[in-house]
Amino acid sequence: MKILDKQRFQNDLLNWYDQEKRDLPWRKERDPYRIWVSEIMLQQTKVDTVIPYFYNFMDKFPTLEKLAEAEEEEVLKAWEGLGYYSRARNLHTAVKEVKEFYNGQVPDTEDEIKKLRGVGPYTAGAILSIAYNVPAPAVDGNVMRVLSRIFTIYDDISKVSVRKKFEEIVRETIAADRASDFNQAMMELGATVCTPRSPACLLCPVQQHCEAREEGVQEILPVKAKKKAPRPVSLKALVAQDYSGRYLVEKRPDTGLLAKLWQFPYIESLTESDEDLKSFAEELSVNAEKFSYQQHVRHVFSHLVWEMDVYQARGKITNPAPNQKLLTKEELKELTFPVSHQKILYKLEEEL
DNA sequence: AACTCGTGGTC
DNA sequence: TGACCAAGAGT
Structure with missing residues (x-):
């Protein structure tokens, strides 16, 4: 694997993020509960789809306590049309756990947060880093796409073992003092520049660090197994x-x-x-x-x-x-x- | 490890 | 238009 100039990579990425980051509703303040809700909604779901649901959800359940006290029927109704409804039920369950066992405070350690229903490896890292600036990896599809291109990694990103490999890479690459911005910048880059098809390499802040760009293989990465037909x-x-x-x-x-x-x-x-x-x-x-x-x-x-x-x-x-x-x-x-x-x-x- | 679990947008 | 895809988790 090519040697990455970590310091320059972080600078190029974070400077770009400081300039270009989108103004999203869950970026207005750093409330762990709001970050949590946004991350659950964003699982396998586009930002544009989530935004109106997020506003409505925060209107109905403005605090963790309010959500914990709500009826399940009401929570599902707020999720209607968003899909993957177990996310809503699991979130509701987990929030009640936090209210009861953590005094309403979203836990800030990897061990504790991963025990919460619906909080897997990605969401755990996302909440820890974005809400608490803990330098934990938050590896989603965006991050795997970006890194597979930076390092020309041809492993199948649909495999769990490969995600773990990317998590190790992030642990070594993440800006220790700006974990929140680093993880969000990686995802934002994947969502807006380093896209699945026709990546905008000419606009990419880290193009000089990118091995795929250098070799002209950015269009064929990442490798991902095809899904079966429904x-x-x-x-x-x-x-x-x-x-x-x-x-x-x-x-x-x-x-x-x-x-x-x-x-x-x-x-x-x-x-x-x-x-x-x-x-x-x-x-x-x-x-x-x-x-x-x-x-x-x-x-x-x-x-x-x-x-x-x-x-x-x-x-x-x-x-x-x-x-x-x-x-x-x-x-x-x-x-x-x-x-x-x-x-x-x-x-x-x-x-x- | 492979399958289940939704929906809307894009090309 | 159909296949592909999206800030994944649970089993």
């Missing part, structure tokens, strides 16, 4: 209304995909006919004569694709199960729905 799943969903116009909805199980979110009942089905849907309706105690086709919804997740045929029915509905409710359209707005089922809700709104 698996298709065919569903039939039922929008059932009783005679007073209320809708039958249900809460998903506590674990797994979209845990604890609400939805219209559905079955997995590969058949063309609606016979299985009708027997499903009977099981739900939906006594309807007519089932009308409403729309097809395709929704792509990370690892699967829902191909959902949506049907509407109106009839007598008896004995909703414990996880089910009959609610008016207005009441539905209070619940948290995944985007796939929001597409159905939107259609209902459109039709009236």
Whole structure:
């Protein structure tokens, strides 16, 4: 590996960051709680997507204490549309732990902070460095991309072992007295200059330190294994209304995909006919004569694709199960729905 | 180690 | 338009 002039690299990077850093909502002050929330929201999620959610979340839960005291339903509602909902549930759990066992103070040591639910190696380092200026590595996809190019490292960055290798490199490279700015600068560089495609090397503050740039291989780094194509799943969903116009909805199980979110009942089905849907309706105690086709919804997740045929029915509905409710359209707005089922809700709104 | 877990933007 | 990608963590 090429020898890096550490001092000059730090200077070039930090001077650039001092000039060019973006004005982001979680950079206004150094509240560990706000840093924490922002880091959880930013996992696998772009800054532009996070910003409005962050403002809303801080409006609803301005302090760690307020979040700890909130109902889970309310926390999920604030996360609605952001995806990876276990992040919200884990954050809620962890914040309650901090309130109870750490006197409401976000821990500032690697050992303690990593024990918190939803706080993995990246987020631990991010909170420690950004909130407390502790010189811990915060290695995300940006940092691995930047470093793989600086040092022309061809290891597959999707492997855990490779992330650890990058963490060791950061430990040796980080500006000891400016850990917060160093880590944020590395990520900012990756997000705005050293991008996955067409990196702006001519604008890069550390281009002179970059081996990939020197060899012209910046476009083929980093190496990353391809993801498998999402698996298709065919569903039939039922929008059932009783005679007073209320809708039958249900809460998903506590674990797994979209845990604890609400939805219209559905079955997995590969058949063309609606016979299985009708027997499903009977099981739900939906006594309807007519089932009308409403729309097809395709929704792509990370690892699967829902191909959902949506049907509407109106009839007598008896004995909703414990996880089910009959609610008016207005009441539905209070619940948290995944985007796939929001597409159905939107259609209902459109039709009236 | 490989799989699960969401969504929206980009090319 | 479909494949790729994003400030990853849990199992």
